[in-house]
Amino acid sequence: MKKLFCIILLSLAIAGCSKGNNTEHQATENKIAKNNQTNNIKQVIKNDIYVPSPQVTDDRNLVKKGETITDTKGELTLIKYKKVNREIRVGPVEMMIKDVKVMHYIPDYSMIDFFHSYTHDEEFNFIKVAVEFKNTSRDTIKFNPIAFLKLNTGEHKTWEEDIYLENLLGEIEPNSVKKGKLGFIIKKTKEMKWVELLTSDVVNKNGEIIEKAKNIKINF
Numbered sequence: 001m002k003k004l005f006c007i008i009l010l011s012l013a014i015a016g017c018s019k020g021n022n023t024e025h026q027a028t029e030n031k032i033a034k035n036n037q038t039n040n041i042k043q044v045i046k047n048d049i050y051v052p053s054p055q056v057t058d059d060r061n062l063v064k065k066g067e068t069i070t071d072t073k074g075e076l077t078l079i080k081y082k083k084v085n086r087e088i089r090v091g092p093v094e095m096m097i098k099d100v101k102v103m104h105y106i107p108d109y110s111m112i113d114f115f116h117s118y119t120h121d122e123e124f125n126f127i128k129v130a131v132e133f134k135n136t137s138r139d140t141i142k143f144n145p146i147a148f149l150k151l152n153t154g155e156h157k158t159w160e161e162d163i164y165l166e167n168l169l170g171e172i173e174p175n176s177v178k179k180g181k182l183g184f185i186i187k188k189t190k191e192m193k194w195v196e197l198l199t200s201d202v203v204n205k206n207g208e209i210i211e212k213a214k215n216i217k218i219n220f
Contacts, residue, residue: 051180053164055114059101059128074107079125079189080220091202091211092137093172095145098130100218102189118163118185125189126163127151129197132179135172144169144200146182147213152193157184159200194219 052058057076062069068077080102088095106123107115115124131145145168149157159169159182166180186192195218202211 055111056164059103072108073111074105077104079104082218082220084218086216088214088216090199090214092135092141093133093143093202094136095131095133097216098132100195101128102192103128124185126183126185127195128181128183130181134177135174138174140171140173140205142171142203146197147200148198149184150196151186153188153191155186155188192220
C-alpha cells in the first residue's frame with residue numbers, strides 16, 4: 001500500500017512538471033510571436049511608401065550613370081545622381097533632402113500633351129529632388145520645400161514649373177509629414193556642377209512669416 005501511494009505521488013509530480021513546462025513553453029512562444037509582430041509593424045512604418053507618378057517613369061532603381069529604364073509612361077536615362085540625406089530646419093519644419101537626380105526623359109506619346117505646358121520638345125532633361133518634411137508645431141502652416149532652384153549653368157526654376165505635382169506645396173497640418181518628388185525641366189547638363197535649392201518662408205494661418213527661407217547647396 002505504501003509503495004502504491006509513492007507511485008501515485010510520483011505520477012502527480014511528473015504531471016505537474018509537464019504542465020508547468022507546457023505553460024512556460026506556450027508563454028515563450030507567445031512572447032516571440034508578439035516580438036515578431038512588433039518588429040513587423042516597425043518595419044512597415046520604417047519603409048517609405050512610394051506613390052507612382054502619373055506622368056513620369058519610376059526611377060527608384062535608376063542609380064548608375066548611363067542606365068536606362070522603360071515603362072508605359074516613357075524612357076528614362078540617368079545622367080547624374082547624388083545621394084544626399086541632408087537635414088535642414090526651417091522654423092517648425094524639419095526637412096530632409098534625400099537625393100537628387102538628373103535624367104533624360106522620352107515620354108510616351110500618350111504623355112506628350114501633359115508636357116506641352118512645360119516644353120515643346122518631345123524629349124528633354126530634368127532634375128528631380130526627393131524630399132521629406134514634417135510640421136513639428138501645433139498649428140497649420142504654409143511651406144514649399146523648393147520655392148526656387150538655381151544651377152551653376154545660370155538656369156533657374158520656380159515652384160510653378162514642377163512637373164511631378166505631388167501636392168507638396170502649401171498647407172501642412174500640425175505634426176503631419178509630406179514626402180515625395182519635385183522635378184524641373186532643364187537645358188544644360190554637361191556643365192552642371194551644383195544646384196542650389198531655396199525653400200519658401202514658413203507662414204502661419206494669418207499669413208505672417210514665422211521663419212525666413214533657408215537654402216541648401218548640393219555639389220555633384
